Amino acid sequence: MKETNKKEQQVRLPELTEKLIKKDKQYAGMSKRLQIMYWILLPVYFILILVHIIDGSPVKDILGSGFFLLAMLNFALLFRYYHKTYNTVDYSQPTLLMLKKAVARYQPFQVKTLWALLGIIFVDLGLVFNSSLGFDVIWVQLVFGGTVLVSIGIGLLIWRVSYKPLRDAARAMIREIEGE
């Protein structure tokens, strides 16, 4: 019986190792490609703004493009941070510490959320200032604001279904460990 159990519990280590190495490479490659894309796009966009300035485009348009650039930079840095944080959960930490980090990670609103909000504000300002897009300011606010609110609502719904139970369970375990 023991032998059978051992046999059935066997995991093909070479295959698993190969898969893990492949995944590491994929992840490293993806992060690298994204970073390259951002760090190429950002200067290109910056050069375009300079060209607009030299061409004598209206100040409002230049400002609008400037805000888009800031939004891009903001999201690039934020995305990079999230990507790094969520892919490097360290399971070798003491259990209590790991649980505390999990609670922080699964909070719906964090200090980092303010960075996302800043990015959204930059996009909004970009849309308002960039007259070359031909958008009406009130219409932009209604559509953009509505889209943002709906997105936040969907995000909160996903959080409630998928992440809140994990956060609550981790909290309960922390309470239990720290009790007595």
Next chain:
Amino acid sequence: MKKEEQFNQLIADNSDRIKRICSYYNSNVDDQKDMYQEVLVNIWKSLDNFRGDAAISTWIYRVAVNTSLSFTGKAYKHMKLMVKADNQYLSSVLDDEGLEHKLTEERQLEHLQNELNLLSVIDKALISLMLEGLSMKEIAEVIGITESNVKVKIHRVKGQLKTKLAGGQDERNQ
């Protein structure tokens, strides 16, 4: 040493230890296998953070216990702790040297099994580490609390189990 070599060496040296931890939390062989694989994946992910501050066995137990909490997180309430009568450290659960002999009676082992499964997830984790023969200090290092806190918790769990098992015994004798 390359990460791949380090990983393979680590698994070769500790696979029995990891499998035992997995078997504590799952009665089903397929679930044990899934969890074993999950532990290996998390060892790989955490290997870059191993600085040698803790003993490798403590490090392995941390990954295994933390994985078990995350793995069974899908069904915390249904998480069970499976014990075997031939476990070397089983008597330490109740501080009773004669327990191993007594527990050969299937009914008593089943009774202990039921009581263990009524424990909370954290208490189950503590007991599983005890069953592995870890000292209070080592358990404290795995969980991240003080040694005295571990002692208090384990003392409480043992007390609860003793009372319940003694009560069960009395009921049967009546």
